[in-house]
Amino acid sequence: MASRVPHVFVILFSVILLAAIATYVVTPGEYDRAEDANGRMIAVDGSYHPVEADRAGFMDVFQAVYTGMTGAADIIFYIFIVGGSFGILRSTNVIEGAVGSISKRMAGREKLIIPVLMVFFALGGAMLGLAEETIPYITILVPLMLRLGFDSMTGAAVVLLGTSAGFASAFMNPFTVGVAQGIAQIPVFSGMGLRLIMWVVFVGVSIWFVMRYADKVKKDPQSSITYDSDLTRKEKQSPTEQFVGLTGRQKLVLTILLATLVVLAIGVSKLGWYLTEIAGLFLLMGVLMGIVSKLSLNDIAEAFIEGCRTLVMGALVVGVARGILVVLQDGKIMDTILYGLANAVGSLPTSLTAIGMYFVQCLISYIIPSGSGQAAVTMPIMAPLGDLVGVTRQTAVLAFQLGDGISNIFTPTSGYFMAGLALAGVSWVKWAKWLLPLIICHYILGAVFVTIAHLIGYQ
Template sequence: MSQVSEKAVSFEPEEKKEKKEWKINVFAMLLVLLVIAAVITHILPAGKYEQIEKNGYTTVDPNSFKWIASTPLGFFDTVKSIPTGMVEAANIIFFILIIGGFFGVLKASGTVEALVSTMAKKLANREKLMIPIIMLFFALGGSLMGMAEEALVYVPLFIPLALAVGFDTITGTAMVLVGASVGFTTAIMNPFTVGLAQGIAGLPMYSGMGFRLVLFVVIYVIAVTFVYRHAMKVKRDPASGIYGKFDTNEQDSLLTAKVELTKRHKWILTAFLINYIILVFGVIKYEWYIKEIAALFIILTIIIAILGKISLDDTVESFTQGSASLIGGALIIGVSRAILVVLNQGHIIDPLLYQVSEEMKHVSPFLSVVGMYNFQVAIHFILASGSGHAMLTMPIMAPLADLLDITRQTAVLSFSFADGIGNIIFPTGGTLMAGLAIAGISWTRWARWILPLILIEYSIGLIAVIIAHLIGYGPS
């Protein structure tokens, strides 16, 4: 593989070549938040809901809240929460490292370079179609089957493709991450978010689909427009792009590289496609999650090494180098999980949920639905897992909605929008931080870029839940 192409698909963190700008190291930010969480355990009273088994999953009894003796965390327990968080997030951490290793081997086979070069030439003068098509694929994947961590596999594939057609690194990243978040925001039939939330709320599975489908179209069009406008701006003025370590010379090299797809490359791509089909089947039919998907990519890595005639030593070396390039992002996930560990051990989350629900009982239904939406957005900073978020909040929000004369379907919609929006902005989200690590983009740079879209989506979500309340959005 040429030096240019190796650099173009590298997973290394971005090297700043532009003028200096304000930024904060995400590790430092998360550690500060961890300390704040520990201090809060000394200030706020502790309480808890009793946990119960319902329909095969553990949730909380909404009528069981009680205040308990405070359980503040000291210095050592706070520090200990970091390795504890890494243990609790081990599934996603090792999944990310395996994905990094997989792409290290795929890169060593020369397939990425050949595929990107071929596609870039075929997309010449038609690259405008790339953004809406790719984002629709991931939006449908997120909305119909909960594609989140699985989408990470494609980030290092679409970044060099975006570069090759004259876009920038952040465009290639956004096509995947923002595309998937569109699906989670409206969640037409996502079994891990809206399906779970509706089950907890006692609603028919996937009911209210028509309204969510309309919202899906609205959010999709807005998200595509946002990414597309940025990409076209970069196309006109490459200096305005966010490249990290890439430059326009490397883009031109990808277009002019004389690398053809060989029969060996096509066999590898066929194996990749078959792997994806098996993945989708496994997720839908057998409810596969991270462990099963990780195992699938380990098998695919071995197959690629065999098809690519890569020696055992080179395979191991490529795999470890690919994994090593993502270790920073993997560690960030463990540290962010530590914040949740501290709040859980200090028994702070349940009292916050209880107090908010009690306050909502004393305001009008209109203000309550706005408050419910804002609370769900805020709590997603701590509960970055969509399923975990649903299992903790929906047992409280569903009966609370009844008391406030708000439909339970509206309560589910509030959760769904909060989940999707939070997935692409909060640094406590493992999938986001892993994707940015793969792309070599700092969180602060991403946050500044994505903030206008977040504000637009937040506003649409607020309008949507208000409309849902006014029309009595219910099972249908």
């Protein structure tokens, strides 16, 4: 029987069990805490001292999951409400309409449709945290790319790579940047300037990579990595297939979305909005979208529930991951781990301390596929660790964001990514060989931006 990658809940519960065992092995200790200028309680460097042990019992392992859920309730319900609101957005079919409208407008300018659509999906990844939600558009774009003289690889890349580049370098993704900054206790969506520059660079390099390949396929179809399978697909393609544009109501929905993002930017930058206000804004957005789309109240409710349903695992992962923190804190070994990491990272040259954190996040992303879940596992450790080794919390969040996002369309443990390749008819092996140079480039760019952030004292 073929081996399977353990489910993320299996991995997290195993880590909870290991954390409980660690309370019997690791020397308990604590840092003194003091309030900083921003009102945050941070560990005082040099104050670590041993304390009396408080080892985890048998039932503590199981109770930690519930305690973690209640401790992460604000983040969990934020994810549900925002996800439900996006469910209403998806039910209006506005993204399908926008893709169709772009496709019609770009007729006769085939090559330009690639950067236009990739920017469109990159904005969705950067501003709305779209990932799984973009998979259905592969079924639209693969036939379109074949019709325009490209191949299935190009169609899959426009969606997957466009979304992922935007997601990894996001400037206001509510599910990664928002959650991580919330846990790190820094203003949500702060530090947007550097992230905008990073987004332009990541998306620009990704567009160049795809267009270079697409141009090669356009000139010589047999150079396509998916040439044989595409021949069969083209034979089955309907010559009368149409791509519908935006309706009048969908244009109103798009206007509401843009207005929401403007209000969101003003709220978090000028009014000090946090999770409660942001969740309320997105809920209002969803309701207004449903009303202008002439959905019944029941349909709006059902779309909201469906949106929540797609994020159940991600939201629950946050709570289960918090259970690890509960065991470590209650067992009084959390600060001991911080002390050990601080010594390890602190032994690096000053310019490499942030890179060490980035490297750890890159490795963890291959184990925990959920961005929100990885934030929940790592940021309670990385944020105070940054305080101890001279890395700003904003830089720690950036290291998490890049470490989590870059691997999303490369690792076979990413469910939505593998589903997207299946819809496109592209094997993971072919995709991985084709994408490897760009992934290496993204990791290098990530290291560069984390280093820049560290050197400028990114806030």
